[in-house]
Amino acid sequence: MSIYKRRAFLTKLPMPITEETLTGICKSRDHIIAKVVRINDLMQFMQMFRNDDVKVLFLARDPRGMAASRDKRFLHAIDTHVNKSADGVRPLHPRLVDYVVEHCQWLETNYKAITEGSTWLQNNAMLVRYEDMAMYPYKVVPKMLQFVGINGSTPVEGSAPHADSASKKWRRYFSYEEVKEIQDLCSDRLYDLFGWKRVQSKLDFIDETNTFIGSMPKAALE
Known part of the structure; x- marks a missing residue:
């Protein structure tokens, strides 16, 4: 209830909240946007997407950036008791390892769905990198x-952070050894895609001129 009040500004939802109530609210509005954090495979929802003429924006984030965000928000507090090794490296929390592995599988599965799946999905899905x-x-x-198909105000040039800020966040949060361990949980193919x-x-890690963000392959942008 608090989520709907706070994020959707719905202060007078009748109780109990039912699917019919929410559906009615959605149908009363011109544009509906739903944030779905983890659909493991877009292809499993193809029929629903087509029936409702859904546009899919697939947001892909560098596993290292995702790992820093997850660790900082969910795991850091419960991981502080873990003793560092002799060289001062803190072992990755096992749950963080699982997060990264699942994230990379999710990225590859849905990249394939968008670029090689049905023609309908290819035409109705857009892949966007978080960093871009x-x-x-x-x-x-x-x-x-x-x-x-939405008309709205857009940011103006110059309002964005410096071009390497997206990678600086995880470089400042993790040590070189931690980054190496995190990125090795995912395939070379994923990074190339x-x-x-x-x-x-x-030296590569501490060089401030390195962004670790290259050009995205053209196939992913079509």
Whole structure:
């Protein structure tokens, strides 16, 4: 109830909240946007997407950035008691390892669905990298709005953070050794598909000019 009140500004929902109530509210509005954090395989929902003419925006995030966000929010407090090894490296929380492995499987599965799946899904899905949206909102956001058919104000150039800020966040949060361990949980193929660059050495890691964000393959943008 609090989520609907706070995020959707629905202060007078009748109790109990039913599917019919929520469906009625959705149908009364011109545009409906739903954030679904984990649909393991978009292909499993194809029939529903087609029936409701759904536009799919698939947001892909670098596993290292996702790991830093998850660890900071959910695991850091319960992981502080873990003793570091002799070289000062803190072992990754087992749950964080699971998060990363699942995240990479999720990325590959849905990348394939969007780029190689049904023609309908290819035409009605747009793949967006989190890093591009965060760094260049004035370029990416207008394309997203146009894709889903919404007219709205867009960010202006110059309002975005510096181009390497997306990678700086996880580089400042994790040590070099932790980053190496995290990125090795995912395949080389995944990094190639999305244009993320692996950290190859400690010098590579501490070099402030390295962003570890390359160009995204053209196939993923079509």
